[in-house]
Amino acid sequence: MNNAQAIAYDVRRKSFLTSLYTFREVLPGLLAMFFIAIFSNNLAGVPNPFTLENLFQWLDWVIGPLNHQPFFQILNSNFVWNPILLGLIIGNIFGVPDSWKRGLSYIHMLMPLGIIMLGPHFMIFHAFKLGFWPILIIVVSLFLTATVTLWFTKLFRLDDRHGSIIAGGLSTGDPHAGVILMPLIKAKGYQVMNASIGVILFGIIAMLILPLIAAPFNIPEKYMGLVAAVGVGNGSQSLYAAYASSYEAGRYAYWFDVGRHVIMPAGFIYVFLVMFIRKLRNPEDPNIRATRGINKFPVWLGVFIFIWVLACLHLFKEPAHHAIFNMVKWDFSLAAAALGLSISFRDIIGAGVRGFVVTCAAGLLRIVFLLAAILLCIKTGLLTV
Amino acid sequence: MERNQHTTDLDGFDYMANSGIEEKDRDLSGMLIALIIIAVLTFFQYLGLY
């Protein structure tokens, strides 16, 4: 935000609601987001069958499943990526009319909104069934991956914002997390896209090589599921890797995946905290760009953590959890549409392949450590077959 | 600096820029809406309305 813009806002401001502008100003942008959203995803309350989601589903049927996984699921198509993709296409081919831009700025309101509403989605106790050691492996893997990725970021001199997004996406095993981290890290849209593409591409590489790497170790099928869920992540990619190994591994990848899923928030909060503290310690370092502009711990992140704690106390029952998650889908569909419109292909490519190299280096290291840890646990009897 | 045509209009308004008081206001709006939605949906579920 340039200073002129900030001053203009300060002059205009009457209350916090001023940030929502006037209805006339925002309507075109909101409509653009709305239509991109409803043509991207099958959203609650919208019976529109002509969505990108359905198109991908049909293409999945045409291509046929690969190791039981739909092709576009392997590519991580979901309710965030579909509108981003549609937004990207529209923005890069037709441009973004100026009249939309006030409305599109709602993305900044929608991001905290969506992230807070994600709170009830992560019920820690759903993972307790996995047992202590698998949970420990999942948790350690998450923090270690994030740390190692940030370290590689430094080593490869990657923009730290870019590196943080990779750390979030890779450690949580879900490129979603990159989008969630975006407002916390103050990353650029193209960095998020570049990082996410890198994480997805690495996921594809990992899902193909993991069964080959793991084969000589004769890891019990059940724990091959754990290796896939943690070492590959990304939902269908981990299932692909597990099924490539055996049916039973696939079944248990589904079982262990819940562990990876429920601690996801810890991943992006951790990355944020590390970068935030680093920035606070080095206030003047021009190479430290992540979280620049955030001077104190964001209140809304505190609210998210509060809601997450409530979720862990089982305040939200399943029907409420699902209803709230439907609203999350709506929210992120709208926000992702705005994000997609904001990014040019050129910028995404311009972010280079260094991020991908960092992803691969950290991801491969994770696989190696993971295999070693699991083999050790099996040898010592900590993981019972 | 060249205008980013994707995000910035002719008046210099960049919709991807977010800082200062405006950021705080946007965060506050988002937070309030999120809390209202969560509270209403949870409360309605407790009341058995869905």
Added chain:
Amino acid sequence: MIHCLKKLFPFFCVLVAFILMTDGRIRQAYALDDPHGLEPADDMTFFPHLPGLRNKVFKNYLGQGKSLSEAVVLRGSEISDGKATVPAGGLFYLSETSGDAAPLRRDPFLLLGEHTYLVDLESSTYTVKDFSVKGGRKAQVEDTGYRMWYDYATDHYEKPYAELALISPSGGWPLEFPIASVFAEREEIRTIKIGEGYVEQLEKFCMDKEYLYGASRFVAKNITYDEAQFESIEFPWITEATFSMHRPIVMDVRQDDYRLYFDKRIYAFRRPDGFLVRVTGFTGGKVYAEKLIKPITAQGYKSMCKKKDDYHLTIPDLDIRIEIMVQPLHLKNSDFVPWSTGKSHGFQEGVLNFVVYRRLINVRHGEPWPLDKRYKVLLEPNMMTGMLQRLLIENAEPITFDKDHNTCTGPVKWSNFWNRPAFKVVVDKLDGNVVREQYLRDYFFARTENMVFWPKEGRHNIDFFIGSSPVLEPILEDTFLTRLADPSFGTVVEESQFTSYPKVISDSSFYEPDHTAPFVPRLDGLMRKYTRDRKKNRLISAESIFIRGSYVDYRNGKIIIPPAGLCYSSRNSRNMRTLSGEEFYMLGEKAYLASFRSSTIVRKNVHLDFWKNQPMGDGNLMYWQDELLGIRNKTLRMTDHCYLDDRPVGEMSLMKYSGNRWGAHFLIAQGLDRDTGNRYLMPEIFAEGATWIIPEYVGSNYLKIREFGTPSIESFSFTYKKPKETLMGAGEHAKIGAYDLQCASIDPDAKTVALVLIDETGKEVASKTLGPLDEGAIGLLPQYLPVAEKMQFTHEDIHVELDIYDPFKEGKARLYLYSQIQMLKRDTPFEFDDRFMVRPDVCGHCYQLNEVLLDNPAPIILDKDHPVYEGPKRKDGTPLFRIVIDHFDGEMIHAWHMETIEDDELHSTDNLAFRPRNNIDVLIGVTGTIEGFLRLSMLPRLGFMESWRISSHGPETKLSGSVNTGGSAHIRR
């Protein structure tokens, strides 16, 4: 481990096949050249979904919903030397409607993916005289493509009765019918004069030699164990059907004026007996055709061949068919169509409307499909109504797949835009005698997954069933249990839907377990073994455990099993008979049946409401219309009705306490007897074995029953000590328990044996003369209790019985001595564990002991603090099993299992909440009761297995007996 099981699966299949063969149900080696009426291979691949195979509910003119479904099936294939061959009739497309599609009702029908309407049918009756079929076989009925299946025979009073089914070319059949040639006819039940309440056992056993089923009629000549001979078999036969490929055009009739239909005028001139309909050119000059037609209403008789011509004007040259229909709104609440729900498409106002069908396609049974001569059409009638139920389009010539020909295109489908093959079967990677890759691609270009689940091993045939047509249920009759028990994929656990209102059941009596309850076919500690009776018949004695009606009370964080929810069940492969030396298992220990006390429960003037299925939004059914027959015995339910020529046909089912249905549904209608020239025949009363219903009035939503009777059992006695067989001559003694048994005299001519029981002090404590085992007695044994008791001598815990099959040898009597007899009475606490009650169940045919159930009279509550519950305890105080809740968060059960201890070894099921559950309903072990539960939930279970196999979420809409109803709540129970 699963990998090992996967490898063992072929052996498992062989074992099952071996068991079936040695069980007397010998499967016939059928000639490959005619697969009609046969099912695909036992290991055929089933996929429930492919986008091009539709499942839809469309309404007809009367507002009646018709569940339409499509499937593609391949059967009878063989692979050898890198070639896969499919015989003629082996590959077929199948379209099915729930109920039937009849002319003059605007009934919807799917035709290769197109939503069409059946407009006309030509039908008749096919009659076969002097037909016979051997036991266990599926004999071809001439060259019709139909087969008569002699499933099995059982006996009463040592005389046979049989269960048979007439199988359509697709492999579907509506029900198995019981028939016999030696028992009382059903009408004879009217001659019985009997009081109300609990009364004595009936001597008469009813089993008619004629089975009537609407348009089908089977008359037996001689039924033996080995062969069923029929005097005649009659079933409906459709020769021709006409479909309209488009929605019809509907417009008001203006009397003595015309309406424009594109460039034609359609006039309607009012006449005393209908409308003279005239079709002319645009200017009215050229008359194409005219005919007097009558408006169509809902009366069913109008579909009769000789009547239906009065109701339409068909002009083949113009490709139109004109009918006049009454606005459906005006039928609402009429006497004839109480189910009519509103107006169907096209009707807006006015009372009489032209309905103009166009794009007519005419197909004939057994003749080529008009768009593709490689395929021919088969029209399968509904056996009851004679109207169209299924349409098959099958390959006319054999098909061969090999390296160079890996694709076979299906029949060409009609389309508004592009006529193209409706599907494509691709068989790749044929390798010697196996195939490693195979899939089906539909006309949307969507394909299935590889139908070979284990490509390394490959498959030895290319049979499959793709789609979710209900005809799969009868097709899988032989193999569904094996398929559901397939251990290759571990214990299949379907995730529950978590709602604010999970089901709550106050008492689980007569309920069945949740249709998504996990099924565990084997758990060590539960017995399943062959036993032999005195006649050396091999019987399977098995135990099972099931939980029904359990739920999570998420507001209080508790798991509740309502009263009667936790059941232990012990059953044999048929009823346990007295005087036959039959064994069964009682909590893992072998028990020997001595006798039981059963009677007949009779109710008169019963009002029975139609069971309208109105679950309370939770999928939880209520049965408040049920009429109970005795206490915890059985309940009568009116499950459905239909009309045959506007006569209501009532459908009832007799539910057992266990939640299982007894036999098939009963169908009765009044006024459809054969003397009045009806095209449909239906019995007026129901009488099968010792269960009968004599109705006063059969209505569409109400039945008044004049008299109803069925057996009830009060107690049974048995011992854990193996009975001793002994030959005793007059004056000889034998030790029995604490007593001395003395044979006082034997009269081989009168066939009597006089016995005296003497205690330790030498005092006579009891005596009885067993017999006479004369012709009259033999004719009523072993089932008729008053006679059976004459062959038995019981005193305190002593029981002696005469061998009724081989009673005397060299002047001595063959006796069986039972000691330590104990009696278990209905609704009393179980001897070793008063937390459980004894609930014996009786056969509705023969009064014999059917099943021994133990269940909980009080609710069982499990929560975080009480995660373990012990099942019924045995004599040594150890429980047969334990329910262990491993992880429960107050709302979702994430992990629980059932465990047994046998020989100091702990045996446990898999995690029965591998996917989170909101109840702990479960089926463990295989008995007839479990099989019944599985049969009702067969399709949703098999459908879900596909999601389970690939670790995807279960489908939101589930398939079931009549597809697309969002679960199985509607299944007629």
